[in-house]
Amino acid sequence: MKQIKKITCIGAGYVGGPTMSVIAQKNPDIQITVVDVNKERIAAWNDNDLSRLPIYEKGLDAVVAEARGRNLFFDTDVDKAIDEADMIFISVNTPTKTYGKGKGQAADLKFIELCARQIATVAKDDKIVVEKSTLPVRTAEALKSILDNTSNGVNFHVLSNPEFLAEGTAIADLHNPDRVLIGGENTEAIEALVNIYASWVPRERILTTNLWSSELSKLVANAFLAQRVSSINAVSELCEVTGANVDEVARAVGMDSRIGSKFLKASVGFGGSCFQKDILNLVYIARSYNLHAVADYWEQVIVMNDHQKTRFAEKIIQTMYNTVNGKHIAFLGWSFKKDTNDTRESAAIYVADHLLDEEAQIVVYDPKVSVEQIYKDLDALGTRTPEANRRLVKVVNDPYQALDGAHAIAVLTEWDAFKTYDWAKIKEAMKKPAFVFDGRKLLDRSQLETLGFKYYAIGE
Ligand code: NAI
Numbered sequence: 280m281k282q283i284k285k286i287t288c289i290g291a292g293y294v295g296g297p298t299m300s301v302i303a304q305k306n307p308d309i310q311i312t313v314v315d316v317n318k319e320r321i322a323a324w325n326d327n328d329l330s331r332l333p334i335y336e337k338g339l340d341a342v343v344a345e346a347r348g349r350n351l352f353f354d355t356d357v358d359k360a361i362d363e364a365d366m367i368f369i370s371v372n373t374p375t376k377t378y379g380k381g382k383g384q385a386a387d388l389k390f391i392e393l394c395a396r397q398i399a400t401v402a403k404d405d406k407i408v409v410e411k412s413t414l415p416v417r418t419a420e421a422l423k424s425i426l427d428n429t430s431n432g433v434n435f436h437v438l439s440n441p442e443f444l445a446e447g448t449a450i451a452d453l454h455n456p457d458r459v460l461i462g463g464e465n466t467e468a469i470e471a472l473v474n475i476y477a478s479w480v481p482r483e484r485i486l487t488t489n490l491w492s493s494e495l496s497k498l499v500a501n502a503f504l505a506q507r508v509s510s511i512n513a514v515s516e517l518c519e520v521t522g523a524n525v526d527e528v529a530r531a532v533g534m535d536s537r538i539g540s541k542f543l544k545a546s547v548g549f550g551g552s553c554f555q556k557d558i559l560n561l562v563y564i565a566r567s568y569n570l571h572a573v574a575d576y577w578e579q580v581i582v583m584n585d586h587q588k589t590r591f592a593e594k595i596i597q598t599m600y601n602t603v604n605g606k607h608i609a610f611l612g613w614s615f616k617k618d619t620n621d622t623r624e625s626a627a628i629y630v631a632d633h634l635l636d637e638e639a640q641i642v643v644y645d646p647k648v649s650v651e652q653i654y655k656d657l658d659a660l661g662t663r664t665p666e667a668n669r670r671l672v673k674v675v676n677d678p679y680q681a682l683d684g685a686h687a688i689a690v691l692t693e694w695d696a697f698k699t700y701d702w703a704k705i706k707e708a709m710k711k712p713a714f715v716f717d718g719r720k721l722l723d724r725s726q727l728e729t730l731g732f733k734y735y736a737i738g739e
Contacts, residue, residue, distance in 0.1 A: 283309060283471050287364035289394050291315035291324055291353060293621060294411060294442050295370035296334055300342045301453040303351035305479040312352045312360040324353035335620040335647050338450035361401040366471065369394045370411040375556045384563040386415050395422050399429040407468045410439045413557055415564055416495040436468035439490050441497030446551065447618035459485045462493020498561045502577055505554040507542040509583035515545035515738030516590065525738025526720065545738040547630065547691060547718030548587040550615030552623035555581060588626050592633035595716050598735060599687060603639035609685040611678065612692025613645035613653055620647040626718065627691035628656045635663065635671050642673045644681035646694055650674040687714035693721045706730050
């Protein structure tokens with residue numbers, strides 16, 4: 280296998296950007312170009328002011344500062360980057376289909392197919408094509424078929440290399456991954472990719488499998504993680520009616536070494552671009568093989584998650600004397616979890632939607648999410664007009680402004696800074712009784728109750 284000298288990554292998003300930055304940082308001899316059709320995104324990746332990178336991840340700015348301009352480049356010329364590369368990562372988005380067969384469940388592979396066709400058209404010499412996006416099992420077969428049937432006698436090897444980073448800790452995860460997974464059929468191609476990771480990841484953590492195991496493992500890993508959240512969330516509702524405390528139950532259960540303590544935190548529900556989409560995808564695949572019991576089993580993880588978001592919104596309404604009409608509800612947090620500016624599928628969006636149906640007046644504060652993004656998320660639901668969203672929802676960039684005069688506070692994201700606020704001052708500025716609905720179990724109950732708040736946390 281020839282030495283990999285040039286890598287191209289198609290897709291400069293939450294995965295492509297950070298992943299390639301770290302690969303470039305750790306492989307200074309390989310030239311890496313990340314390309315995207317989104318010109319603003321590429322411009323932001325090239326911004327001299329590193330605080331304006333399109334993605335907020337702790338430590339990302341330092342990695343970009345080290346590698347950008349040395350062996351890491353961001354560009355919009357996709358054809359040129361494909362032509363020059365020995366290895367091409369495809370890291371484009373694979374959202375749930377919103378039309379046609381499989382609508383609402385199957386992964387929409389149109390962006391993947393477009394990439395494959397573009398690679399096939401442009402490539403003049405042999406390439407290794409790496410699936411970095413999360414894909415339905417057996418997508419590599421379709422990719423290979425497109426590549427082989429439309430190219431000019433060029434040899435392509437397709438590898439699957441799903442990404443396991445978690446947003447919010449992307450750089451730490453990339454620097455020190457639990458494992459790197461590489462699926463493929465051609466030993467030389469696999470070895471070429473293993474070598475790239477081996478420049479910083481211990482060999483024993485680089486797993487190689489067949490293509491289908493690799494593709495399926497990513498879907499299954501996300502399904503298992505989401506399932507744990509839904510499991511503890513189901514228990515949280517049981518705790519609320521029985522007098523048990525979900526944190527105590529999670530601790531007692533998680534200390535069993537067969538179960539483990541991670542990912543057992545009850546909350547308003549999981550969000551993010553991946554969990555829901557990947558489970559829906561798994562459900563769709565199972566159904567397409569007529570495995571209905573398997574599909575029904577995994578589908579319940581989503582059912583439970585939707586229930587938890589609805590339940591939280593209803594708890595707010597019910598506690599506030601069955602009406603939130605015209606009431607000022609302050610949202611602390613909009614991103615789907617702390618330390619990221621990503622809002623895709625954030626629980627906050629759905630809780631807001633539910634409360635807005637009841638004509639609540641919401642004021643949102645999030646330390647990293649832009650005003651435009653919040654309105655975009657609400658408008659995308661299509662539940663009400665953009666004018667109504669702007670009339671009912673205000674976005675502020677000072678948390679105390681959001682809380683001033685509020686009837687209630689809803690904590691939707693577990694940003695650490697929320698814990699350090701001056702809660703006595705907040706209490707003074709709020710309408711009484713001052714309600715706090717803690718969807719992340721973030722705040723200190725005894726502190727808030729001592730100050731006179733009516734404090735509600737999930738699972739207690
Ligand atoms: P993203 O939406 O942030 O980025 C995808 C980028 O691809 C966009 O900037 C888009 O403009 C670009 N793109 C789409 N088609 C293109 C084309 N034909 N040519 C050039 N650029 C094109 O998506 P994200 O979050 O980076 O996800 C990418 C994949 O990685 C998805 O399959 C996702 O499931 C998977 N994944 C995501 C994780 C996450 O935490 N976000 C973690 C692990 C996997």
